[in-house]
Amino acid sequence: MKRLLPLMLAAALAIGFGTANAQKSKKKNKGKDTEKVAPAKKDDDKDKGPKPYAKFIDSTFTTSKGLMTVHQKKDKYYFEIPEALFGKELMAITRYTKTAAGGDVFGGEEVNEQVVRWEKGPDDNILLRSITYVMMSPDSLSPMFRAVDNSNAAPIIGAFKIEALKKDSVYVIDVTSTFDGDNQAFSVDPRTKQEYNISSLKKEASFIERISTYPTNTEIRTIKTFGVNPPKRESGPSTGPRTTYFPASVGVGVVTLELNTSFVLLPSNPMRKRPFDYRVGYFYNQYSLFEEESQKADEDIFAVRWRLEPKNADDAARQKNGELIEPKKPIVYYIDPATPEKWRPFLKQGVDDWNIAFEAAGWKNAIRGEYWPEDDSTMSLEDARYSVIRYFAADIQNAYGPNVHDPRTGEIIESHIGWYHNVMRLLRNWYMIQAAAVDPDARSKEFSDELMGQLVRFVSSHEVGHTLGLRHNMGASSATPVEKLRDKDWVVQNGHTSSIMDYARFNYVAQPGDGVTDLFPRIGDYDVWAIKWGYSYFGDDITEEQAKATLNTWTKEAYKNRRLWFGTEISPYDPRYQTEDLGDNAMKASDYGIENLKRLMPSLIEWSAEDGEAYKELEEIYRNVLSQYRRYMGHVIKNVGGIYDSPKTYDMEGPVYEVVPKALQKDAINFLSKQLFTTPTWLMDQSVLNKIKPESGVESLSALQEYGVTRLLEGDRLVRLIETSAQSPNNYSVNDLFTDLSASILSEVRSRSNITVNRRNLQKIYVDELIKLLEPGDVTVRSIPNGAGYAFDTRKVDLDQTDVPSLARGHLERIKGWLSSAATGSADQVSKYHMADLRKRIEQALDPR
Structure with missing residues (x-):
C-alpha cells in the first residue's frame, strides 16, 4: 500500500490542476462571441486503476x-x-x-x-x-x-x-x-x-x-x-522419444x-532441520549454503520427515523423563473410499503397525490409519491437508509411497500413497513362488481373503515407511545368518529381515519340515532404530550442534549391532545390498531357494488349473519360477568383484571399503558352475512346457546362461577385479575368473566327452564373450563417494589399455590348444563339429588376416 499512495496523490493533484485551468479559460472568454469550447474529454484514467473494494465486490459475488x-x-x-x-x-x-x-x-x-x-x-x-x-x-x-x-x-x-x-x-x-x-x-x-x-x-x-x-x-x-x-505416417524407423x-x-x-x-x-515457524546421516536411510533435501565467515560453499543436507512436537511444556518434560506422550498433531493416513471394503482394514493396519517404532522415539498414538468419512462434503481427497492411501483401478503390479515436503527444512506436508489393484497379482506370484513349499495356503490360484489381506498389510507398511521419510534398506536382510532363517523360534522372535524397508519379500530359505510359518516381513529392529533417529524430539533448550552430536553418539552405538545398519539401495558392488535376497551368504540362501523351486515344479499345473480355461495361468506362474531362479543367479554374481561398503565417520574404527574375500568369490563361481552352467534340466519340465510353448526350453535356458556369462564379464566388474587384485595377490583376479570359468564351462573339451546342446550353446556364448574382450573399448565405472546419499562418481576406463585384452588373448590361446587336443577324442560327431567351429572362431579372432 505504501507504494500506491504517492501515485494516487499525484493523480489527484493532476486532476485539480486541470480543473483550475478550465475555470480560468471560462472567465477569460466570458461575453465574447467565440467558437464554442468543446466539452472536456472524460478522464479515463479514473477507470484504469484499482476500484474501491465495496464498489467492486458486491452482492452479485x-x-x-x-x-x-x-x-x-x-x-x-x-x-x-x-x-x-x-x-x-x-x-x-x-x-x-x-x-x-x-x-x-x-x-x-x-x-x-x-x-x-x-x-x-x-x-x-x-x-x-x-x-x-x-x-x-x-x-x-x-x-x-x-x-x-x-x-x-x-x-x-x-x-x-x-x-x-x-x-x-x-x-x-x-x-x-x-x-x-x-x-x-x-x-x-x-x-x-x-x-x-x-x-x-x-x-x-x-x-x-x-x-x-x-x-x-x-x-x-x-x-x-x-x-x-x-x-x-512413418516412412522410416522412429528416432524420437516414445x-x-x-x-x-x-x-x-x-x-x-x-x-x-x-x-x-508453509509454516511461518520452520521445523528444525535434522542433518542427513548416510549411516541412516532417510530421503533428504539439500542446497548450497553460503555464509559470510565460511571459506567455501557448504552443502546443507537434511532428512525428510514429519514434524512431531509435544502439545505443551509439561508433555515435553514428561517425555524427557522417559514417558510416552501423544504428539500435538499425529500423522494420519486416510483410506480412499474407492478401495474395496475387504482390503480397507488391512491397509489401515499397515499404517497402525508403525506405532511400535514411534514408541522408541517417545511417542504414543503418533500415527494412525482412518477410514474416509464419506458423508463429510467438506473433505476432498485432493485437499493437501489430508494424506491418503489412494486406490487405482489398474492392472499395474505396483504400489508407491511419495511425500510432499517443505524444501527449506524437509518437513513432510502430506502424502498420497498409490496402491494399484493388480499389486495383489504381484503378491500372489511372489508368495506362491517363494513360500508355497512350506505354506499350503499358497498353493492355489486364488488366495483366501485373510492371506491376501496380510500381504496387502505388508505392502501398506512398506509404502507408509517411505512416506515417513525412509529409503529402502537393501542391506537389512544380510544381517541374518542363513541357517537362522530355518530356525522357527529365532524367526518368530526376529523375523527374516531386520527391516520392512528391505526388498526381502518372503522367507524362501525355510525348508519343509523346519516348522517355520512366520514368512512375512514386519516392522523390524532397524525400522525402530531409524524412527528413533528421525523422530526423537529435541527441544529448543539444546542447540542444533548439540542435537547433531547426540544423534552421532546414538548412531555409533547402533552400529555395534549389525541388524541396525543401513545398506544403500544403489550400490553397484556390495553383495550385501541387493534386492529380493536373504541372509548373509547368497550361495547358501540360493541353494535352499532352488531346492524349494524344484519342489514346486511338479505341482504348477495343479495349482493353476481351472476348467474351461487356457494355460495362461500356468505360463505366468512358470515365468515367475524362471524369474526367481534368475534372481538367485544375480545375487551370487554380485559377490564376484564385490566390495563391501560400510559407512563410517572419522570417529569410527575400521575401513569403509573391503574386498569380498577370495574364498567367497570362488564359492560364487562354484555355485554358478553347479546351478547354472551345469544344465538345470529340472527347469525344462516337459509336462509344463508342452502346455505353454512349442519350444522345449533350450533357448530359454540358453538366455539364462548368457545372462550369467555376460554379467560376470561386464567391464566394470573386470575393472574392480584389476583394482582389488593389485592390492594383494590374495584377492580374486581377472585371471582367476577366466581360469575358473574356462574350467567349468569347457570341462567336456578337456575330458574329450560328448557335449549336449545346452552346453554347446553355453560354450559358444563364453568363447564369443572372450573374443569381444580382445577389443573391449571404454567402460563406465560407477562408485558411491563416502558420505553420499544418491550421488555417484563416474569415470571412463579404456579397457584396451588394461590387462583385460591380454588375459583374454592368453586364455583364448589356451582354449584353442584344448580344442586341438580334443579333435582326436571320442566325442560324438556333433560335438566334434562344435569344437572345430569354436577353434575356427578363436583362430579368426586372434589372427583376423
Whole structure:
C-alpha cells in the first residue's frame, strides 16, 4: 500500500490542476462571441486503476473466506491477496483428479509441485513467483545474501492486474485465466504432453469447476481439454522419444483431464532441520549454503520427515523423563473410499503397525490409519491437508509411497500413497513362488481373503515407511545368518529381515519340515532404530550442534549391532545390498531357494488349473519360477568383484571399503558352475512346457546362461577385479575368473566327452564373450563417494589399455590348444563339429588376416 499512495496523490493533484485551468479559460472568454469550447474529454484514467473494494465486490459475488479469500461471479474467480501474505512461501501441488483411461496415469497421482510466493509488482500488478531452493545464505543483512539473491532470480509464473483495493491492504485479482488456461505451473507438463501426443488447450472446453478455500490452503479444481496430434505416417524407423495415445483421444481428437491444485501455506515457524546421516536411510533435501565467515560453499543436507512436537511444556518434560506422550498433531493416513471394503482394514493396519517404532522415539498414538468419512462434503481427497492411501483401478503390479515436503527444512506436508489393484497379482506370484513349499495356503490360484489381506498389510507398511521419510534398506536382510532363517523360534522372535524397508519379500530359505510359518516381513529392529533417529524430539533448550552430536553418539552405538545398519539401495558392488535376497551368504540362501523351486515344479499345473480355461495361468506362474531362479543367479554374481561398503565417520574404527574375500568369490563361481552352467534340466519340465510353448526350453535356458556369462564379464566388474587384485595377490583376479570359468564351462573339451546342446550353446556364448574382450573399448565405472546419499562418481576406463585384452588373448590361446587336443577324442560327431567351429572362431579372432 505504501507504494500506491504517492501515485494516487499525484493523480489527484493532476486532476485539480486541470480543473483550475478550465475555470480560468471560462472567465477569460466570458461575453465574447467565440467558437464554442468543446466539452472536456472524460478522464479515463479514473477507470484504469484499482476500484474501491465495496464498489467492486458486491452482492452479485459468492464469497468464501480462507487462506486466500475467493470471490466468484458466474465463471470468473477472484482472489483476495492480503499484504501480510506477500513474501510468504506456499507449496503449489497439482494432482490428477480424473484421467482418461488407458494411459497408465490415475486420479490422485501428482502432476507438479513447487514453492511459490506472492509479491507486489509495478503498475498495479501482483506477481506470483516460483521459488527454487538451490542456494541459500542465512543472514539476510549480509553482502553474501545479496550475492546469492543476485544469482537466484525467481521466475514469474503469473502477473495479475489489481482489480480492487481494500483499506486493510488487501488486493483483489482475477485468477480465472491462470487456472482455466494452460499455465504450465498448474497444468500438464510438456514431457507428459509429448508422451501422449497432447497439443494445445481447447479453451472452449476447459474451465474451473470450483475453488475451495480453508485457513491454511486453497484448492482449485479444473477441467482441461487438450487437442491431440494426429498419428504421423512413418516412412522410416522412429528416432524420437516414445509417444502413445490415450485410447479415448484417438477417435475424437481430444483428451479431457481433471486436475486439482493445492496452495498450502508453509509454516511461518520452520521445523528444525535434522542433518542427513548416510549411516541412516532417510530421503533428504539439500542446497548450497553460503555464509559470510565460511571459506567455501557448504552443502546443507537434511532428512525428510514429519514434524512431531509435544502439545505443551509439561508433555515435553514428561517425555524427557522417559514417558510416552501423544504428539500435538499425529500423522494420519486416510483410506480412499474407492478401495474395496475387504482390503480397507488391512491397509489401515499397515499404517497402525508403525506405532511400535514411534514408541522408541517417545511417542504414543503418533500415527494412525482412518477410514474416509464419506458423508463429510467438506473433505476432498485432493485437499493437501489430508494424506491418503489412494486406490487405482489398474492392472499395474505396483504400489508407491511419495511425500510432499517443505524444501527449506524437509518437513513432510502430506502424502498420497498409490496402491494399484493388480499389486495383489504381484503378491500372489511372489508368495506362491517363494513360500508355497512350506505354506499350503499358497498353493492355489486364488488366495483366501485373510492371506491376501496380510500381504496387502505388508505392502501398506512398506509404502507408509517411505512416506515417513525412509529409503529402502537393501542391506537389512544380510544381517541374518542363513541357517537362522530355518530356525522357527529365532524367526518368530526376529523375523527374516531386520527391516520392512528391505526388498526381502518372503522367507524362501525355510525348508519343509523346519516348522517355520512366520514368512512375512514386519516392522523390524532397524525400522525402530531409524524412527528413533528421525523422530526423537529435541527441544529448543539444546542447540542444533548439540542435537547433531547426540544423534552421532546414538548412531555409533547402533552400529555395534549389525541388524541396525543401513545398506544403500544403489550400490553397484556390495553383495550385501541387493534386492529380493536373504541372509548373509547368497550361495547358501540360493541353494535352499532352488531346492524349494524344484519342489514346486511338479505341482504348477495343479495349482493353476481351472476348467474351461487356457494355460495362461500356468505360463505366468512358470515365468515367475524362471524369474526367481534368475534372481538367485544375480545375487551370487554380485559377490564376484564385490566390495563391501560400510559407512563410517572419522570417529569410527575400521575401513569403509573391503574386498569380498577370495574364498567367497570362488564359492560364487562354484555355485554358478553347479546351478547354472551345469544344465538345470529340472527347469525344462516337459509336462509344463508342452502346455505353454512349442519350444522345449533350450533357448530359454540358453538366455539364462548368457545372462550369467555376460554379467560376470561386464567391464566394470573386470575393472574392480584389476583394482582389488593389485592390492594383494590374495584377492580374486581377472585371471582367476577366466581360469575358473574356462574350467567349468569347457570341462567336456578337456575330458574329450560328448557335449549336449545346452552346453554347446553355453560354450559358444563364453568363447564369443572372450573374443569381444580382445577389443573391449571404454567402460563406465560407477562408485558411491563416502558420505553420499544418491550421488555417484563416474569415470571412463579404456579397457584396451588394461590387462583385460591380454588375459583374454592368453586364455583364448589356451582354449584353442584344448580344442586341438580334443579333435582326436571320442566325442560324438556333433560335438566334434562344435569344437572345430569354436577353434575356427578363436583362430579368426586372434589372427583376423
